[in-house]
Amino acid sequence: MDAVIQGLERAGLLARCQLISPRPATDRELLRCHTPQYLQRVQEDILAGRDQLSTGDTAISTHSERTARLAAGGVLAAVESVMEGRVRQAFAVVRPPGHHASATRGMGFCLYNNVAIAARHLQAVYGLARILIVDWDVHHGNGTQDIFWRDPSVLFFSSHQHPFYPGSGTRREQGEGPGVGFTCNCPLPAGTTGHQLLAAWRQQLVPLAEAFSPEFVLISAGFDSRGGDPLGDFQLEDGDFVALTQLMLDIAATSAQGRLVSVLEGGYALEGLASASAAHVATLLGLGATAPDATRASPHG
Template identity: 45%
Template sequence: MKSTGLVYHDSYLRHYTGRGHPERAERLLAIMKKLDAEGITRSVELLSPLKASREQIGYVHQGAYISKVEVMSARGGGMLDADTPICPDSFEIALLAAGGVLKAVDTIMEEPTMKHIFALIRPPGHHATPSRGMGFCIFNNIAIAAEHLKREYGIKRILIADWDVHHGNGTQEAFLNDPSVLYFSLHQYPYYPGTGWLTEVGKGAGEGYTINVPLPAGTDDAGYLYALNNLLVPVAREFKPEFVLLSAGFDPHIDDPLASMKVTSHGFGLFTDVIKEIAAENSNGRFVMALEGGYNLSAIAESASAVFHSLLSETEAEHREAPTPAEVVKSRVEEVREVVSRYWSMI
C-alpha cells in the first residue's frame, strides 16, 4: 500500500443543496478533475468509504438530532437551519461523509505503511454540534473520527487542527471538556459563526485544550505560517499527539467568494508541510485531513493539488523563512500566546 491516500465516493455528489448554494457537488468534481489531470489520483491509494453506523454518529451527536435528520430526509428534505438544506439522500450521504473520515483513520491504524490520507467528502462537518446541524454541516465528520480513535484504538491524545476560515464551533463544543483532544483553530474573526475568541480555552478538565486564533480579515500566507509556527508547533511538541486530524477548508483562499482572507493555493501546501512535520515528530506520521469549506472552484482545486504535492513529497519541507507577517497578525498571535502560556510551558 502507498503512503498517501485519498478517500472519495461519487455518492458525495448526490447531496443536493439547491440552485445557487455555494456548498455544491461541483466542488468535489473540480478537485477530482484537477487531481486526475495532474496524475495525483494515480500516485495515491484510492480508498472507498463505507457509511458510518448510527452508533458511530452517536459518539458525538444526540439520538434525537440523528433521528431528526433521518426523518427529514425520508420525508423529502427540508432545512436544518437557514443555510443548511437537506435532500432525500442527505441522511445516507452524511453517513458516508462521516464514514469517509473513519475509513481514513482505520486505514492508517491498520496499514503501517500508510501515513497521510485526505478525505474528500461532503457535506462538511465542523459546524455541526452534538445537538444540531448548521452552516452547511450535518454530522461532525472529524469529531466522530476522533471519538472513534479513542474508543476503537485507545488513542489517548489527538490533535484536531482546523484552518477553515470559519471557527469550528461544533468541534469545539464536542471536546470542550475533554483533555484527550486538543482543538486548535485558525479563523477569520469577527465572522460566522461568531464563536472562537481567544478566551474560549475549554472547560473543566478540558481547560487549555481548546486554542482559538482569531485572525483579522486580510491575513495572508505569512500570517498563517507565523501563527502555525509560533503557536501550534510548540504546543504540539508538548502535547505529543498520537494522531493528527485536520479540518481542511479552502475558504481562507484569496479568491473565495464568502470570506476575506488572502491565502494562496501554494500557501495551503506550506501549511500542510508544517502539520505533516508535527505528525512526523509526534504521531509516527499519522495524519488525516477532512475537507470542510472552500467555494471558488478553481481555488479549491489548485489548493487541494498543493496539499497533495506536500503529502507526496518525500523530501524535507522547504525551509520556512516565512516573510514577516503584518503587525496586526503578529500582535494577535502575541495575545493568544499570553492566554495559551497559562497552560503550556513550551510556548
C-alpha cells in the first residue's frame, strides 16, 4: 500500500484523486459471501494467537481481522461513491487482498473476498442485475470463481499463469447449473507478454462482455502479472496496464454508464507495483500514456 501511494504521489496523480475513507465491513456484508462458520474460524484463529490462518497459507496477527474488514469496507465505500455519483471510477488500494478467499476458506494471503463482497453489495443495495468481474492477477482468482460458480448474475473472467498457484483455472472450469458459461478462464503460460494477453482478452473477454452487458465492472487488479515480480512469470509492462485499463473502461462505457472499480490484489516487486499502479490510475484519470507512472478516485485504508 505504501509503495502504491508513494508511486501515485511521485507521478503527481494522488493530488488529482478524491480520497475515499474506508469503513469496516459489517457481518451482514461479509455474510453475503462467507459462511458464519468461516467468520468464526477467523476470529478463533486470531484469538488463539496463531501466526497462520488454519484454513490456508495466510499470515495473521492481532489486527488482521480488523484490517481485513477495513479492506472489504474500503471497496464497498468505493462502489458506493461510484454508484452515488461522487466519483466516476475508483481504485481501491487495500490489503489484505481477497481473490483467493472462498465462502469457507482463506488462503493465498486473503481473508475476505473484497471484490466478491463488492459485487454482492451492488446487487443487494443497488439492485444491479449483472456484474462483470475481470481478474488480471498472475494467479487464478479461485475464491471469486467458487463464490459465483452457480450464479448467472456475475460474469467472472480470469486471465492467469497456468499451471501455477493455486492450481485451478483451466478452460474446462465454466460454472455449474445456472452458472454454466458465466465463468471464463483464460490460462496462459509463463512468459506471456502484454501483447499476447491483450489479444486473448479481445478474442475471449470482449464478445462475452458485449453479450452479458454488465451494469457495473469490477477489476481484481493484481500487478504481480508485471515482469520482474518474484511471485509470477508474466512479462507485462506498464504500458500494457494502460491498454488493459482502457479496454475495461471501454466495456464499462458501453453498458455500465462508465461505472468501474478496481481492487488491488497481488504485486510484490515494489517499484514495479508502484509504476504499474500509476499507469493504471493515469488511464482511469484519462491521461493514458501521457503519465505512465501511477485514478479518478483512490480509496485507501
